Amino acid sequence: MLVAMTVFCFLKKNALMQNCPICNESRWVDKNTKEKKVPQKVLRYFPLTSRLRRKYSSRFTTKDMTWHHIGRSTDGLMRHPVDGKAWQEFDKKYPNFAKEPRNVRLGLAADGFNPFGNMSLTYSMWPVVLTTYNTPPWLCMKESSFMLTLLIPGPKSPDKDIDVFLRPLVDELKILWIDGVQMRDASTKTVFTMRAALLWTINDYPAHSSLSGWSGQGYKACPTCNADTPSCLVTNKIAFIGHRRFLTKNHKWRDSLLFNGKKETRDPPKPLTNILMLKQLQSLPNRVPGKHPSHGCVKRKRVTSELNWTKNSIFFELDYWSSLLLRHNINIMHVEKNVCESLLGTLLMNEKSKDTPKARQDLENMGIRKNLWLTRNNNKVYQPHAPYSFTPTDRIHFCKFIKGVRLPDGFGSNFKNKVSNDSNIIGLKSHDYHILMQRLLPIGVQGYLAANISIAIVDLSTLFQKLCALSLDMKDTKKAKKEVIKILCNLELIYPPAFFDIMVHLVLHLPEEAILGGPVYMRWMYPFERYMKKLKAYVRNKARPEGSIAEGYVADEALTFCSMYLEGMQTKFNRPDRNADAGISKRQLHVFSSQCRPISKKKIISLSEETRKSLE
Template sequence: MPGKAVSDPKLGKKYKYDKDHRPMLTHPSDGEAWKDFDRKYSEKAAEPRNVRVAIATDGFNPFGMTSAPYSCWPVFVIPLNLPPGMIMQRKYMFLALIIPKPEYLGKNINVYMQPLMEDLKRGWEEGIMVYDKATKTNFRMHIWFQFSIHDHPGGSILSSKGLQGKFMCPHCGTDLEFYRLAHDHKYCCFDLHRRFLPPNPPFRQDKKNFRKGVVVEEGPPRYRTGSELLAELDALVQDPTQPDNFLGYGDTHNWTHKSCFWELPYFKGIILPHCIDVMHTEKNVAGALYNTILNIIDKTKDNPKTRKDQEELCDRPQLSIKKVPGRSDIRPKAPFSLDRNQKMEVLLWFKELKFPDGYAANLKRGVNLGTMRINGLKSHDYHIWLERFLPVMVRGYVSEDFLRVLAELRNFFRQLCAKELSPTLLEKMEKQAPVLLCKLERIFPPGMFVTMQHLIIHLPYEARMWGPVQHRWMYAVERLMKTLRAKANNDVSMSSQLRQIANDFDVKVGSFKSYDVNGYRFHTTGYELSRPNRTSTNSRVFVECGGDDFYRRVEEIYELQYRKPKPPKVVVFKCRWIDPKHVNKDDTIGLVEVKRDSVFECEDVYIVAQQATQVYFFPYPCTKVARLQGLDVMYHVQPHGKLPEPNDQDYLPQREPGDKFFQEAGGDTSDFVVRYTDSPGTEVDNDGEGDKVDGDGDDDDEEHANVDSDVESDLDAGLLVDPDDEDYNPHAHT
C-alpha cells in the first residue's frame, strides 16, 4: 500500500513504500548492492548480528595549512549495522589507523593497510567469538568490508586507479576518454554526455549547440563487474624500465598498482566498493557555477582562454572575443553572468540573509563589497547555496529558460541528498541526468566540464546501489578529522538540566524568549528585534491546518504550569499568520513565495509547540522586477539529527494519478523533470543554421566543511549554543 510503513519481523525495521509500492531507501541495506551481496554470500548474510563496515580516509595537515607540508591519513572503520541516524555519529566511527607521511601517500598505502586487511580476512574466514547479552549466549560474529568513503584523490589511492589524465572517471575508465583543451590546457568532458542518452533524442543529432558538426551514435559505457576488473588487472605487465608501473599506463589503462582490497576473498563480489563523494562533487559543481555567474575574475570559467576554446569547438559567434586595433580585446558579456550593479545588489542581499541556528554558516561575514566577492566559502556553504539560493539569487537577472535549467540542477541535488529515496525516482534521475548535463553544455563553455561535472551522471546509480548519500559522504569524516587536529584543546561541556516546574496547574505561565523543541530552536519576534545585529533568525514557523499551509513569526512563547509529581510540559506559541491565499507554490522551479505584509485575521493564534515546523524567509535580491517586490521565498528547515517522522498523510491508502510524490519531507515540492525543449535561447539545427548559446565553466579545489545541518545533531545533544549570547539559556524565564 503506498506510503504504508511495514515492520520486518526479523530486523524490527519499518519499511515505507512509495507510490509505486516499492520500499523507500533509508539505509545502505535498502540498496541493491547490499542485497546482491546477501544473495552471493547467503550463509553469512543470514546472521543479522554479523557486522558490515565501511572504511573512510582522507589526508590532512595536522599542523595547519600554513605550516610545513605534511600529510597525515587517519583510517576510520564505521559499522553499518546501525539505524540510519546512528551510522555516521562520531561515537560509532572508530579510528583504526593513523598513517603519518610527509609526502603524498600513493600506492604505499598497501603497506600501511596490511594490519587492517589481516583483521578483515580473519573476521570473514574465522570470525570472532563474542557474547550476546540479549540471548545470554556466545556466537561467532563475522565482519566484512562493504564500501569505502573518500574524496576523489583518496578514491584514486584506494581503488588503485589514476584518476587524472584522459581516464578521469572511476566508473567509465578507458571507455570514456577526456580530451585536452588547446588554450585552457586541461582535460575536459564537454560533449561526451550525449552518448549516455537514449538512441533517438534530438540532442544526438544536434550539430550546432554542442561541438560543431558532430553527431553522436555510440552508446554509454557499461558498469563492469569486480571479476572483469580483476581479470583486467591481472592481465597487466610490469614495465621493465619502471618496475613500479604497468606497461601502457595512461594510454591503454589507468591502473597504478593492485590495491590491498583485492586480498579480501569476497571483494570481487561487491558491486561498487568505492563510492563517489557527493560532498566534494556538489561543492565543485556549485563553486564553478557560483564563480562563473558572479564573474569572479580569477575563478570564473568564462575567461579569455575558455572563450578561445569555445570559439574553436562550438558554433557560438556571439560570444567570440573581438579584436579591436589599438585597444584591448573585447569579450562580450555572457547572458548567464551578472554585471557589476547586479553583483553589488546580490552581495548586499547576502549581507541581510539570516538563517536558523545550526542551519548554515554566517555568510555575511565573508561578504567583501570592495573586492565584490564572498570569502571563506566552505563545502556546506556551497551545499546550501546550490540547493536553496541558486534560483532565488539569479531570478530577475537571467532569462526564465536559463533559470529553469538551473532549477533542474538544484532539484537534482535536493532529490539526491534527501534522507529518504524512492527507487522509482532514482531510476528516473539516472535517465534524466545526461539530459541535464547536455542542457548545461548548450549554455556554458567547454572549460566548465571537467571530472566533477561528469560524475553527476553516476550519482543516482550509486544512490540506488547504497542508499542515501548521508551514509557515504565526507561531512562526518571531515568534522572528525577537525576534532583530531584540535584534540589537545578539546573542551567538553555538559548540557543544562531541565528546570523542575511547579506541581498542579497554575494561572501563571512561564514566558520564554527562546525555546528548543522538535529538533529546532525558536526565538520570539521581540527577542530578535531587540538584537539588530543578530546573525541568525529562528522566529519563523509553519503549521498545516485544514489542508492550508500557515506561515508566520512566533510572537510569544508560553509554558503552562502544572502541579503534579511528574508535571507535563505544555508549551504554546502565539503566532500571527500570513493569509494562505497569499502563498504561491511554483512547482516548475520549486519555490514557495509568500506575501510579506499579508495578515490572516483569526482568533486562533496559539499552537502547541510540538505542531511547529521551522521555516525561514528571505526576499529576492532583484529590485528591478515589480512582481518580485514584497515577496519572500520560504524554505523548510530539517530537524537536527533525525529522520522525518511518518505522519497521517504518509499512510494514505492510495494516491490519485495526478498527485506528486515529494522526495524530501517539508522540502522541495517540485518533481525533478528535465525536458529536451527547455534550453535557453537555443534550438536544434542539424544543418548548421540556428540560434546560439552561452558559455562558462571549471572546477575548484576541495575544501573542508565543518558545519552540516543534515548529518549530525549537536542540537539534540545540547551542544548547540547561540552564537550571539555567551550566557544564552534556552529555558530561562523572563
C-alpha cells in the same frame, strides 16, 4: 609497528629485520646510536576485533547491532544502506553470512589533514576510520559509531603506497571474514561466531584514486565509465563533454551541431562488469611500493593495456571485494562543492571563473556560439559578456541577497561575513557550498539570468536536493538517473567546454550510486571531516602529533565505554541537542517560566521612557 622510509612494514615474520629487503634502507633514523633507536616511521594500529567485541558486551549497544535485520523498509523508500541494491545482492551471494544478523557490515573512510591547524607547516597525516552499518540510520554516522583503526604518519601523503599501511587492517578483515571470532551477546547471553565484511570506502576524489588504484587524472579519469570516459582535449586542459552519448538513439540532440559542431553517433559506455574489471587488473605489472634506487627519477609511463590503473588494490585480497556492486563511493560532498564553486565563480566572474579567454577560444575552434567569440580591435582582445554571467549591477544585487540571508542557529555559516565589497563571495566552506547550491542559488539566479539558464541551474540544484534527502524513493531515483543526462546536456548548450571538469561529469553517476548504496548522507564525508577536527584537537605536543592523537583517542574511547554505565550524569549518549528547549519548571508558575534557553551571553538593556510607553 614500524615502517621504514621505503614503505615496508616490519611486522609478523619481518618484525626482527633491521633493513628493508627491497632497497636495504635502515629501519632506524640512526642505526649506530648507543641510545634507544628511533624508527623512521611509526604506524599506529588500533585492532578492530576488540572494539567490535565491546559493542556486543554492553546491553546498551548490542540491540542496535541487529537493527538492519528488523528495520528494512517495506514501502519502497530507502532509509538505510540495507535498502540499497548493493547490500541486497551481497546477501544473495553470501547467504551464510546474511543469515546471522549479528555479523557486521563496515564502511571505511580515509582522508588527510594537517594536525597543526592554520600553521604554514606542510604536513599530511592520514587517519583511517571505520563505521558500522548494522546500527540505525540515526547512529551510523554518529561519532560514537566511529572507530579509528589506523593513524598513518606524515609529513607526506602515502598516495598510492597507502596499501602498505593498510596491511594490518586487511589481514584482520580476512580473519573476520573467513574464521570469525567468538563473541558474547549481552542481550541474549549467548556465544556466537561473529564475522565482518567491508562494504565500501568513503573518501574524496584524490583518496579515491589512492585506494581504488584507478587514477583520477587524464582522459579516462572516470572510474565508472572506465575506458569509454567521454572526454576531449581543449585549450591546455581536458574537458569531459559528450554526454549526448547517454541519450537514446533517436533523440533530437544527437543530430544537433550546437554542442561541439558535430553529430553524436557513439553508443553509451558499456557498464564495467566485475569480470571485465578483473581481466583489466590481470594485465597490470607487479609494482614495488615506495621509492628506491631501481626506480630512478623517471616516472614510469603506463602502457595502453593498463588504461588508468596504477596498481592492484590491496582490498582485492578480500574474497568478496571483487563481487561488490559498489566498492568506492563518489563523495557527493566534494562533487557538490566543486560544481557550486564553478557555477558561482562563473556567475560572479571572479578568480574561480571557468569563463576565461582560453574557454572562449575553445568555442571558436569548435565553430559554435559565435556571439561569444573573442573580438580584436587595435591589437586589443575583448571578451563579450556571456548570458551565463551576471552584469556588474546584477552581481552587486546578488551579493546583497546573499549578505542578507539569515539561517537558523547551527544550520550554517554567517554569509554576511562571506561577502566582500558587495561584489564577491569568498571564504566559503564545503557546507556553505552545500547550502548555497541547494537553497540559495536557485532563488538568487532567477531574475538576473535568462529563463533557459536559470532553469538549468535550478534543475541541477533540485537534483542535489533530491539525492541528499533522508529517504529516497526508488522510482524517483531511477527517474533522476535519466533526468541527470538531460541536465548535463542542457549545461553543455550553455557553458563552454572548459567548465566541464571531472567533478561535473561525476554528477552523472550519483543517482546510480544512490540506487546501489541507499541514502547519500550515510556515504559522504561530512561526519568524518568533523571527526577529524576532533582528532586535531587532541594534538598537545606539536613535536609528536600522532602520539598525541593516539593517547587522546584511547582515553576518550575508554571514557565513552564507561559512560554507558553512569546513571544521573550527562554523557554523549544522553546529552541534549543543541537546540533542545529547557522545558517548564514545576517550581514556578507557568506565566513566569520560559520554554526556551538563551543561545548567547546575557545582556541587560535599559529601556527608554518612550519605549516603555510604546510597550504599554
